[in-house]
Amino acid sequence: HWTMDEFVPKEIARIRALVGEKGQVIGAVSGGVDSTVAACLVSQAIGERFHAVLVDNGLLRLGEAQDVEKTLSSYLKINLTVVDASQRFLDALKGVTEPEEKRRVIGRNFIEVFQETAKKIEAAVADSPEEAKDGNIEWLLQGTLYPDVIESISYTGPSQTIKTHHNVGGLPASMHLKLIEPLNMLFKDEVRELGLKLGMPEHLVFRHPYPGPGLGIRITGEVTANQLEIARRCDKIFLDEIQAVPGLYRSISQAFAAVLGGVKAVGVVGDQRSYQQCVVLRAVQTKDYMTATACNLDFAFVNKVSSRITNEVRGVSRVFLDVTSKPPATIELE
Ligand code: XMP
Numbered sequence: 001h002w003t004m005d006e007f008v009p010k011e012i013a014r015i016r017a018l019v020g021e022k023g024q025v026i027g028a029v030s031g032g033v034d035s036t037v038a039a040c041l042v043s044q045a046i047g048e049r050f051h052a053v054l055v056d057n058g059l060l061r062l063g064e065a066q067d068v069e070k071t072l073s074s075y076l077k078i079n080l081t082v083v084d085a086s087q088r089f090l091d092a093l094k095g096v097t098e099p100e101e102k103r104r105v106i107g108r109n110f111i112e113v114f115q116e117t118a119k120k121i122e123a124a125v126a127d128s129p130e131e132a133k134d135g136n137i138e139w140l141l142q143g144t145l146y147p148d149v150i151e152s153i154s155y156t157g158p159s160q161t162i163k164t165h166h167n168v169g170g171l172p173a174s175m176h177l178k179l180i181e182p183l184n185m186l187f188k189d190e191v192r193e194l195g196l197k198l199g200m201p202e203h204l205v206f207r208h209p210y211p212g213p214g215l216g217i218r219i220t221g222e223v224t225a226n227q228l229e230i231a232r233r234c235d236k237i238f239l240d241e242i243q244a245v246p247g248l249y250r251s252i253s254q255a256f257a258a259v260l261g262g263v264k265a266v267g268v269v270g271d272q273r274s275y276q277q278c279v280v281l282r283a284v285q286t287k288d289y290m291t292a293t294a295c296n297l298d299f300a301f302v303n304k305v306s307s308r309i310t311n312e313v314r315g316v317s318r319v320f321l322d323v324t325s326k327p328p329a330t331i332e333l334e
Pocket of ligand 1 (some may be wrong): 103126209210211212213254290291326329331332333334
């Protein structure tokens with residue numbers, strides 16, 4: 001049996017010994033709990049020799065890239081590089097409508113951008129251009145948790161893979177990096193406890209999970225700049241309203257707004273007929289994300305969110321509430 005108080009110094013010592021005096025580590029961060037806790041730990045162990053990379057895939061929530069930068073770079077003092085690749089992802093997603101295909105496109109582009117960034121960082125940290133050629137980043141940090149390890153073991157055949165989770169399993173072997181996975185013996189609640197120990201702000205530690213493909217799988221059908229704008233604004237309103245009710249955010253496991261791509265509905269704006277997008281609100285409660293139930297949201301609350309969305313977001317004529325459990329549904333719409 002061990003405690004979190006022992007875990008931190010032990011793990012920091014282990015990382016230092018593993019990486020050595022000069023070793024460099026790179027790792028992708030998303031703004032989520034797991035990658036941030038992992039980054040914090042390695043950063044406390046080796047400082048500037050850890051390089052965190054945030055790939056802005058253009059599928060993040062409103063203001064997310066800036067928020068992550070503020071928290072990780074300014075507040076937690078993690079050595080962070082933010083790469084704006086939003087246009088590249090949008091171009092790559094043009095005409096792609098099938099959910100698994102979207103995940104593949106997003107996953108592939110993520111890997112490419114990450115590898116290109118790693119090369120640039122490597123060149124910058126090397127003392128001489130000669131050294132840069134050898135490549136001196138040897139380690140890759142991943143925020144893999146114990147349940148991810150179990151889940152990837154049980155996902156043996158394609159029939160078991162309901163959806164591919166591109167942040168599980170990690171970056172390709174072609175990068176020739178050795179893995180550091182400091183959280184792979186921990187459960188989510190232990191990672192949160194660790195985050196608090198490491199000085200992470202509470203709002204980050206208790207954040208709802210956010211999928212790697214982001215808004216890409218919260219817009220059914222093709223992802224366009226216009227749909228992204230709608231998804232982002234609706235999501236912001238829904239989450240702001242949830243946070244305004246004391247205790248509500250913490251009582252929900254995951255909440256988001258999604259845009260029903262191919263579906264339009266008729267409405268009235270002033271005395272004009274409108275024919276615009278439909279938006280879905282989804283809030284679920286779950287322990288393990290394998291099964292989930294829809295939250296019993298107060299009707300007046302839902303109604304308030306709905307009127308804010310239709311009043312404030314251009315291009316939306318209807319708001320729906322998803323009340324489906326998992327199974328038979330999944331948490332995300334795609
Ligand atoms: P589903 O929709 O499969 O979601 O019931 C279960 C949990 O997994 C998240 N999710 C993903 N996370 N890449 C991710 O990193 C993905 O492709 C992906 N698909 C779903 C989802 O947000 C929920 O927390």
